[in-house]
Amino acid sequence: MKIKPKVGVVSCSGECCSHGTLSRVATRLILEGVRPETVTLCLPLFLAGDSGEREFAQRFPTIPVDGCHKRCAKKAIEKYSGPTAADVDVEALLEEWGEEAPASRRVLSEADVELARRVAAEIARRIDWVQGERDA
Amino acid sequence: MTEKVLVIPCSGIGKPFGSIGRDATLRVVDELRPDKAETNCLSLLVMGDEEATRQVKGSVCIAVDGCPLECARKNIEMAGGKVAAHMRVMDLLRENRGLRPREVTFLDKDGEKLSAILADRIATKVDELTEGQR
Numbered sequence: 050m051k052i053k054p055k056v057g058v059v060s061c062s063g064e065c066c067s068h069g070t071l072s073r074v075a076t077r078l079i080l081e082g083v084r085p086e087t088v089t090l091c092l093p094l095f096l097a098g099d100s101g102e103r104e105f106a107q108r109f110p111t112i113p114v115d116g117c118h119k120r121c122a123k124k125a126i127e128k129y130s131g132p133t134a135a136d137v138d139v140e141a142l143l144e145e146w147g148e149e150a151p152a153s154r155r156v157l158s159e160a161d162v163e164l165a166r167r168v169a170a171e172i173a174r175r176i177d178w179v180q181g182e183r184d185a
Numbered sequence: 186m187t188e189k190v191l192v193i194p195c196s197g198i199g200k201p202f203g204s205i206g207r208d209a210t211l212r213v214v215d216e217l218r219p220d221k222a223e224t225n226c227l228s229l230l231v232m233g234d235e236e237a238t239r240q241v242k243g244s245v246c247i248a249v250d251g252c253p254l255e256c257a258r259k260n261i262e263m264a265g266g267k268v269a270a271h272m273r274v275m276d277l278l279r280e281n282r283g284l285r286p287r288e289v290t291f292l293d294k295d296g297e298k299l300s301a302i303l304a305d306r307i308a309t310k311v312d313e314l315t316e317g318q319r
Contacts, residue, residue: 060198064224081290089199091197093195093196093260096228096256096260097256121228125231155215
């Protein structure tokens with residue numbers, strides 16, 4: 050029998066640039082439809098020391114979704130809960146795809162939302178890989 | 186002291202309140218008071234980024250929290266910053282009981298209204314704090 054492990058997705062807070070907005074929106078798209086069985090951890094709560102959030106990341110595979118190369122979400126999980134199962138760097142994806150970051154960090158255009166959907170698809174690929182890796 | 190007021194939202198991702206705080210903050214720093222206010226990543230701050238830490242320690246800070254757990258305030262304080270003003274979306278909801286925001290990813294009409302109200306309030310506070318610096 051195959052048992053798919055619960056997977057946690059953690060978006061960086063990403064207030065300083067529009068890459069962070071993409072990581073946040075892509076993470077929400079995962080929860081709202083792409084992989085609704087996924088759980089999201091609240092990074093600010095995790096950082097503030099919430100034991101529930103940190104324990105989840107210790108017990109279940111967790112995928113940080115970072116807006117930029119500074120990779121705060123990944124570093125935070127590794128520091129407080131252990132290794133991550135996979136990771137996403139939105140800035141690196143955009144570089145790979147030859148796409149510009151959204152012009153606004155508050156309001157996304159149609160094209161930006163499409164970009165967020167592409168990022169969500171990348172997150173979903175990693176979720177599937179993590180779940181496949183750990184099939185019982 | 187750096188000149189600009191540092192506005193840091195929690196950017197909570199599970200409920201609309203975090204999205205409202207984030208949206209209101211970005212309205213202030215990008216549209217309403219770009220010359221007087223700025224923001225930075227809460228996570229960068231807490232993870233000990235040198236530049237962010239210097240910025241938070243040298244600035245007047247406004248914490249914008251979505252829920253009663255007050256992660257923005259706590260994290261700013263953990264990073265060595267001083268919170269000069271604290272805005273809470275939950276307080277705003279109590280004052281505007283007719284508004285019921287439901288969407289997290291893209292704010293709905295009520296979420297947008299609350300964000301605009303909160304942004305005005307933050308902008309007013311930014312004005313007060315920058316006046317106080319003179």
